[in-house]
Each structure stands twice: as C-alpha cells, then as structure tokens.
Amino acid sequence: MSYMGKVLRINLTAKGVKTEPLNEKDARDYMGGAGLGMKLFYNEKIKPGIDPFSEENKVVMATGFLCATTCPVAARVACITKSPLSFGVTYSNVGGFFPDEFKKTGHDAVIIEGKSEKPVYVYIKDDKVSFKDAAPIWGLNTADSQHYIKEILKDQTVRPFVIGPAGENLVRYGSIIAEKRASGRKGVGAVFGSKNLKGIVVKGSKSVKYADEKGFQEVVKKIAKAFQDSPTLYPKFGNFGTAGNVENCIAKGQMPGPNFIDPADEKYLSIGAQKNIEYRARRYACYLCPIRCGQVRVVKSGKYAGWATEGPEFETLFSLGSGIGVTDPCFIIAADRVCDDLGMDTVSAGVCIGFAMELYEKGILTKDDCDGFDLKFGNDDAAFKLLYKIAYRDGFGDLLAEGVRRATKRIGKDSEKYAMHVKGLEPPGYDPRTCKSMGLNYMTSYTGADHSRGYPPQEIFGAHHKVPWEVDPYSWDRKAELTIYNQDVGGACKDCSMFCTFAYRNALIPANLHIKYFTELWKTATGFDVTEEDIPKVGQRYNNLAHALLLKEGFTRKDDYLPERLMTEPHKIGPGKGQVMDRENCEKLLDEFYTLRGWDKNGIPKREKLVELGMDYVAEDLGLKETEKIGE
C-alpha cells in the first residue's frame, strides 16, 4: 500500500529517535495528512491548558497516501500542533518539494516532542536521523538558512523546511518555509522556535508501493483528464495564479478593505492579477504539478526596485494590500518577500498592521505608542518597517507579534471592537458579510478564521459550482449544511489526502468527480475496501476529533462567533451594501450547524454520533453519556 507504514518520533530534549508502526486502523479511519496527523496528535494525550510554547507541546507532521505517488498536486505535508494564537489544536500545510522528499525517507509522519537545550536542526536521511548544531544558522533568514544547510551538509539535493527570525523570536504567527513555500498560518513556526528547532531537513531514496498500481494509474489519467476539461484551470488559473481572485472578489464585494471596515472597492484592482502579471518573471510549480500557478514577480523600478518574490498570493494581496489600504502592487511584492524571508505569516502580519492603523486613526493609539510612525491606512513605508519590528519583537512590533487578540489585552480602551479574529486567528481575504458560508466556516473551523478549512467555492467562484448545489453567497439558506459539506468532504479530499485545494476547486468539485476519484485513488493505492460513503465519514471523524481537542481545552459556544464588526456593521458601499452577519442569524446558523453535526446546543457531541463514527474512545475521553441517560 502507498503508506510507508512508519511514524518517526523525535525527542528534542533527549535527542532520542524511535520508529513506530503506523496503525492501519488510524490510516483507514483518518486517511492521512491532517486527519491522520490529528489522530496521532490526539494519541499523544497532551495535557489541556499547557502553554503552546512549553516543552510539553508537540508537532506532528503527516503526509497523505498520495504523497510520493504519481498522482499530481498531492505532495503536501500537514503540520499539527497547539497554536500559540488560538491555544487550541491547529493545522497548516505546505507543498513545494519537501513533502515528497520527506515521505521518501520511509515515513508517513513524524512526531516532534520536547525542547532542545540549544538550537538544532534535524536531518532525516532515510532511516538515519541526526541532530545538527543550528548555532551557525540561527538568526539567518529562511532563504539563507536553506542555502547554508545545503552547504554545511555538502549536499545541494537535500530539502530543508526551516523557520526564520520570526519563529526564533516566538512571533505568534511565525511560519515554516520550504524553498519559497510556506506552512504559513497559525504559528507552527513559532512552536518550532520555542523548541529551539531551526528546521527539518530531509533526503529520501525510498519509493511507495501500490496495492493496485495499474488501477491507480488509470485513476491518475482520469484526474489529468479532469484537469484538461476544467474551463478555468488551464490556462487561466495557471497563468494568473491566485491573484485572479482579487478581480473576482472585488466585483462581488467579498474582498475586505482596510481592517474589514468596508469591502475593497475598484481602486484595489491595481493589485489584481491583470496588473500583477506585468511584474511576472516566471512561473513556478510544486512537485509533480502541471498547473504551475506560482508567480515569480519582480519589481524593476521605483522605491521597491530589486525586490522579487514567489507570490504574493491572493490572501497576501488582501492582508498587505487592501487590508491596510495599500494600492501599490510593488509594496506587496516586497512585503511578501520580507515575510517569507523572516518566516512570518503574511495574513496575520497584515491584519495586525491594519488593526493598529485603525486604532491610530481613531486616536486609541498615538504616534508615540507606534514608535513614531504616522500609522495611517495606506502608509506603506511604515508597514514595511513594521514587518521587521514585528519579526524582531522590537518596540511596537513586540505588541503586534502577539496577534490582535492578545494585543487588545495590553492596549485596552475598547480596542477589542476593532480586533478581527476568531479564536485568536486573524481572518484571510474574504468578508463574511457577503459570503455567509465562509462566515460560518470562520466561526466553526477548529482552527479559527480560516479559509483553508471548509472553503466554500460555491460562494466565491459561483457560476460553474453546482455541487452540492447552486448557492447565492448573500443568502442564509442551507448555509449550515453547505459549510459541513465543505468541511467534511473538502476536509477528506484536500486536508486528509493532501491534494491541492486549487486543483480540487477548479477541476474536481465543479465536475462532481471528487468523491468518486478520491475513493478510487484511496482504494487502488492502499487496498482498503472503501466506498464513496467513507469520504464524508473521514471528514466527519477528522473534524469531530479536532473539535474534541478544543472541548478538552475548554472551548465553548462562546468561542464560535465572528468579530463584533462583522455582526453589527453592514457594508456601507458596494454590491453587498446592507449585508451583515447579524447576531440573530449567526445564532440560528450555529444552532443548525450543531444539530446537523450531531452536537447539542452548546457544541458538545452526542455520544451516539461519535459511536456511529467509530469514535467511542472520544466519547469516553469526553465523559459523554448516552442521550437518554443524561440527567440520571
């Protein structure tokens, strides 16, 4: 089967290494990637309430059953840990070339535990694991770190996955970088930093085995055909990349303007794909990807001349563009590169700066509070300098390095009203007031305000999305059901198989081929006797397991709400003028969501639901009684 059958355990405190067999039932129940990683994380029984930066926190990195096979766009790895932003379990993932190389070392996953006394990086070369002194590269940015690791190891073919100064300095949204690709969000890089772990470096020579190789290759051919048949994937998406979403979302009033006060208007078309293509030097693809959506962009004149980056992606065009009132694409190209080099999430960094700008404009923060910066919306010079101050926790940057939620505790003065976050995670580039399922997803995703879990393509890319049904983004109708569909089915097909979300959205789900093809891939790769009914079940188990971990941490219904602004301030301009996610409708959506999930009105799963999913152990852990026995 296409699992390697082994899980590596690395203890940074004792510099110990163990190899454990992959539990086949876990693989069958949770497929791989985020699902399998979540189960491995759950198995660790980490004590609730621990500080995410403590030695007791762990990081699980898990690939999927498709990684290192011939299936395109599936070479990704999931990183699971307790987030320093949300203080709940979280998940971030990365593509590029690291994941495939990692799996070829002969491991499906790695569990990283403990804390190194001194900075280290871990080199995994097939079965051999060594702890390397990271002192010579500590403090270096992510590009230089990767360069010198290859120099030190005298091997240009190794694949490093490293943090930069932001992760080292425990910026709560530090990321981990492989080449120029980021496991960007939710602070996984800061957890590496807290463990004095500069990175993981891999080199593998092993290959996967298939249960039914001929059958598998037939499905891969069908996937390739679906890519070709997609009216949007080639050449449009490949040519413009994710930046194409700027034009789309501005037209529909879905892209946020400065700190979500109003939607981005037409002046922000200056940061869209049609302008950005003028800066494109070349295109880039992750391992075994025929789409090549990555855009390498270069600034050749003006004050940002000389800066180049692989990106910016759509979310960054929001967070460091419209979200802070900047219309200059050259600034965003430079700022994206700065964040990648510093190893810092562009989304949280941008939203934190947008938050500070609004507080400054409202007089809640003064120039003195902001280290002398005239922090008005649109001040790109100040934003540029702030990125460095955040990464090095210098002065005012130290406050923003905490994320908006924690920053409000220090600022006080009603600043919470302007803090955009759910469960401590800053939102990406979709304004929920004009895409209600995205809003409910922000509310209920275990990760917080996250577009990557439960993304509703039906609301954003509208026209050709009729699966599971056609959706008016402004309507409330069946949005709880739709959100669960995308969290569970999308969760299995993307997060657990680790298939690229863009190919899934552009080619498979619109053609209604996703459940069929992922079932066939899973069956032929692994030999598991699975049916199409297993796909949503994998997603349900994955999301319920993550939810159970949040419950153990003390999360309740009160954590499942949007920021006040999005519930009380309707859009004043744009096509969605008057649209809001008002509290009354949010309550109704939550009630419906919980009921459909098989949870009670407080979000506690019913024992029967967990038993139905084969998750009796979770019911036991949560101390759940059968419904009829409750109250006895």
Added chain:
Amino acid sequence: MVAVKIQSMFDFVEIFGQPEVKIDVKENTSIKDLLELLINQYGEKLKEKMIDPKTGDVFEHLEILCNGRNIKFLQGNDTNLREGDSVTIFVPIGGGSL
C-alpha cells in the same frame, strides 16, 4: 436610452479593447438583449468566448454580474437594465494561499 457600463476581465478585455466600456441601450433592455447586442457589435470572437456551441446558451462557467450580483440571483437573463447599471463579464479564477 439608458447608459450602462460593461466591465470585463482577463481574456474578455482583449475583445472589448479595454476593461470598461460604456454603452447606451434602449429602456427595458434585458441582459439577454444586451448580450445579443454585444455579440453583434464585437462579433465571433466574443461569441466563441461566451456561447456554448453545444447548448446555444451562455457557458456555464461564465460569470455575469449586474451591479456585483450574479444575474442568476436577480431575474437571470430577463434582468432589466437601468441607468448607471454595471454589467461584469468574466470567468472567475483564483484561490487563496495556503
């Protein structure tokens, strides 16, 4: 007559010559009438991009918005245009970073 704006994106810009063109149409012109008018004006190139030869209808993957709202959630092809309306024609592409 009423003045409406046609906004286009990506490959449609090449056909219209610019991202935004203004056009005067008769009162009570519907989206269907407008599309016919545009095809008459811009010819085969536009028709190829817009009309599915298999069905004779507008391609499923094409997004047609009137003032930012997909016409499917208004009155579809029968949506009547009013003075100052903005019609956007494009194929939605994109995604979010991971």
